[in-house]
Amino acid sequence: MSREIITMVENGEVTVSEALSLLRKVGMGSDQPKQEPARNERIAAIKQQLDSLIGLHSVKELINEIQAFVEIQQRRAAFNLAADPIVLHSIFMGNPGTGKTTVARIIGQLFLEMGVLQKGHLVEVERADLVAEYIGQTAQRTREQLRRASGGILFIDEAYSLARGGEKDFGKEAIDTIVKTMEDQRSNLVVILAGYSAPMEDFLETNPGLRSRFPIIIRFPDYTTFELFRIAEQMLQQREYQLSKAARRKLLAMIEELKRTDSVNFGNARTIRNIIEKAIRKQAVRLVNLNSPTRAQLMEIAAEDLQEVRDD
């Protein structure tokens, strides 16, 4: 297989970049993982899933550490050695579209396989799912979500919005209810507070009790130009489309330009998704009046199909 790819380079059928990306998929052949017991194999498969996410190096590294830590604490416990209590409640900070939910979902699966959680599912909520308008109802509503999440992960998006509105606001009631349940249900629920970095830092500052209850902080960096490009490529590949040579160049230039001019809001995969979806529609319009477009034409996104998408 790898021979054929290399011959394609020789024949000028693919660029070296394309060849490298193909070779990567074929793998190295030599370092095949050894046969492992089923549990380890499943854990390895989940970590493989994590590794295959584009970018997010620091996130992957941290999750590796957490996994190793949990594993060792479990083994220490088996030898009756003093084992630290495993507290996995976390804070995810980063711009929207930087992979927080995806990573949370994978962590759920990981903890399930490791025996930390019984179900490992993800319940995503925001302020409105927790906070009610009338006195006394918030605790009830919050408990309902906590019940749904039991055995898995409660993922609270823009968690700082719970602190919005000051002392009288019922958001505080939601926080108190969550913290209380975290304490009671020690081992069978993981709570993740997610959101933009700056307001999250403020939130933690004004609620000093939270920091110690959420000992794991994972920061999600903005994607780099190439990472965004590869995300686009991956999205297209999954949909069985392909960029033409000119389109590759144009897309890279577009990403670079977006990053340069809009660095505060850009750096996320969502804009890329919009660009790709738009391009797919543009391509359709371009091809719809052709008599019988070929398979290759149906697959190819041309440079002209790529257009700026306003993110609003």
Place this chain on the structure above:
Amino acid sequence: MRRMIVVGRPNVGKTLFCLSFAEFLGMQSVNMNFVSCDRGCTSRTISLSEAKTLLAGQREHQTLDLQSMILTLPWGKGRKQFELIDTTGLADSIDFEPHIRKAMAHTLQCMRQADVIFHILDCSQVARLGFLKGIGEIDCQIAEFGQLKKGYVILANKIDLPYAAEGLERIIMEFPGHKVIGISALTKSGFKEVKEIARKFV
């Protein structure tokens, strides 16, 4: 014996790096193996100063053979050998010249078999032309491929040139999770760190 390969786009300084690094490790001359993809293998002993004028140059695709040499590094109480291989520059576009395509294919083949990849980028280009023109998609693909290896390091070269420091900063930003060392193949700055890395993988 570990095989360490030096790759990158044309003219980023791969050849000069190899020769200067050999010099840095205390060699005056090396026995250089030239492995061509179609003309077989020739070998000759050459002084490093002569090799520099002969083999490194302004022209793109100056190097069309794989040029390999055996070097040694201090290891425990003694020394340990490794192979350092200079390669043909990898370009983003498909070259018109069949022999250049062939040489690039040869480089890819060799990359697959290597244990360690030194990936050379040109900081001064990044500073001068901006990130996208100074670095290509090919560099991102090499970085991804590098993760399959025991060792993969980015050497951001030509740090001696004006504004190269800015280029280095940008490279570090754009390749998170990878080890990046700023070097100059001309002045040998940064080579100590490269040596440490090489020792780790040898």
